[in-house]
Amino acid sequence: MHILITAVGQRTEHWIDLFTLLCARPELTLTIVAADVSAETDQTLRTLAREAPRLHYHPVPHLLGEARTGHMASVLFRPRHLRQVVPARPDVLHVIGEAAYLSTWQALGVRRRRWPRVPVTLYAAQNIVTRFPTPFPQLERRAFGTVTHAFPITPAALGVLRAKGYRGAATVVPLGVDTRLFAPAPRPRRGQPFTVGFVGRLEPHKGVTDLLQAVDLADADLLAVGRGSLAAAVTRAAARRPGRVRLHDWADHAALPGLLRGMDVLVLPSIEIVQRNVLPWVGIPLREQFGRVLVEAMACGVPVVGSDVGEIPHIIGEAGLTYPAGNVLALADRLTRLRDDAGLAARLRERGLRRAAAFGWDRAADTMCEIWQRLRWSRRADNPARCSAPRPAMANMSDPDTGKARAS
Structure with a gap:
C-alpha cells in the first residue's frame, strides 16, 4: 500500500x-x-x-x-x-x-x-x-x-x-510519543535540588514570564530548554540566581529524554494570546493545541503541571496538576506541593506512566x-x-486510573 x-x-x-x-x-x-x-x-x-x-x-x-x-x-x-x-x-x-x-x-x-x-x-x-x-x-x-x-x-x-x-x-x-526512547531513568532522583523544567519555545504565549516568577516564589531551581524571544529574560534570571536557573539550547530528539529525566516536574504554563503578525486586522488566537512535551515527560516518569489553556487539561487528565492560566501564585503553589509531598509526586509519576502508554x-x-x-x-x-469509522481504537481513550472510557 x-x-x-x-x-x-x-x-x-x-x-x-x-x-x-x-x-x-x-x-x-x-x-x-x-x-x-x-x-x-x-x-x-x-x-x-x-x-x-x-x-x-x-x-x-x-x-x-x-x-x-x-x-x-x-x-x-x-x-x-x-x-x-x-x-x-x-x-x-x-x-x-x-x-x-x-x-x-x-x-x-x-x-x-x-x-x-x-x-x-x-x-x-x-x-x-x-x-x-x-x-x-x-x-x-x-x-x-x-x-x-x-x-x-x-x-x-x-x-x-x-x-x-x-x-x-x-x-x-x-x-x-516513542515510549522506547522516552522512558524513566533507571534510578529515581535523590539528594538533588528540586528542579522545575520547561521545554519549548521561549515566547510570551508559552507563559515563560509567569514561570520565572513562580520558581522564584517557590524557591526552586529551573532548567529551561529551548529558544525564542524571551531567552534573554531567562538569562537575566540566571544572573540573579546563579546556579539556580539554567538555560539549555534547543535539544534534538535523542537528547531530550536525558534532559527530562533531570527534572522533578515539567511545567507547561501556556497563556492564550492573539497573534496579529499575518494581517494586522486579523486576530488569530494562539491556544495550546496539544502539549506534546507533557506526554514525553510523563513517559519519562516526570510529574507534570500545566495551565488550563487549550488542550493541556485534556492531555494531563488525572496524571498531573493544573492551575488557572496566568495565576503565578497558583503555579507556585502547585510546585511547592510537589516539592514537599513525596507521596503526591510518586502517585502522579505512576499515573503519568500509564497515561503516556495510551499515547x-x-x-x-x-x-x-x-x-x-x-x-x-x-x-x-x-x-x-x-467510509465509516473503524472501531474506536483512539477515538475513546481510557482513563489511566479507572480504565473507563473518556468521551471524545
Missing part, C-alpha cells in the same frame, strides 16, 4: 517517530513531500530515507514561508517542483496541514487532476474556530468536500471540524493503517459516506 504524505511548517519534528514506525511495516511504501520544514527535520528525513528502502523523501522549495508571514497556512509548494516529485498513483493521500492551508489546496489540486478517486486523509489540530480572510474559508470548504477521513488530534479539534462544516468520517488520533506512536500507526486499508478497499473511496 502506497501512502503519499504532504507536510509543511517548521514544527514538524514530532512526525519523525511516526514515519519511522510506518516505513518499518512491510506492507507500506511512503512518499513524503515536504516544504519549509526545520533543518533538523529535513536532515532526519534524509537519513531515514537512506536507511529505509520503502520511504521516499522529496524536500520541495516553497513560496511565502512561515518565517515571512507568521503562519503555516500561507506556505506554498513551488508548483513546478511539486509536479516533478509527485509519484505515480498512490493508494491514499495523507495531508499534514489544516484544511484551509494553501499547501492543502495544492495537494488536493494534484489529486483532482491526476487521480480523483484516491482517498484523502487529513490531519487536524485547530482547537478554536478561527475565521481566516479570503480565500482561506473558500479553500477550507472545498477541502471538506474532498477529504475522505479526518484525523483530529483531540476531541476539541474534532469539534472545530464539525463547527466549520466537515461532515465526513473522523477518528481522533492523538500525537504520540504511544505505535497505537496511532495501528489506527491510521487500519483506516488506510479500509479506504483502499472501499468500492467508492472518493465518497466519504461509504
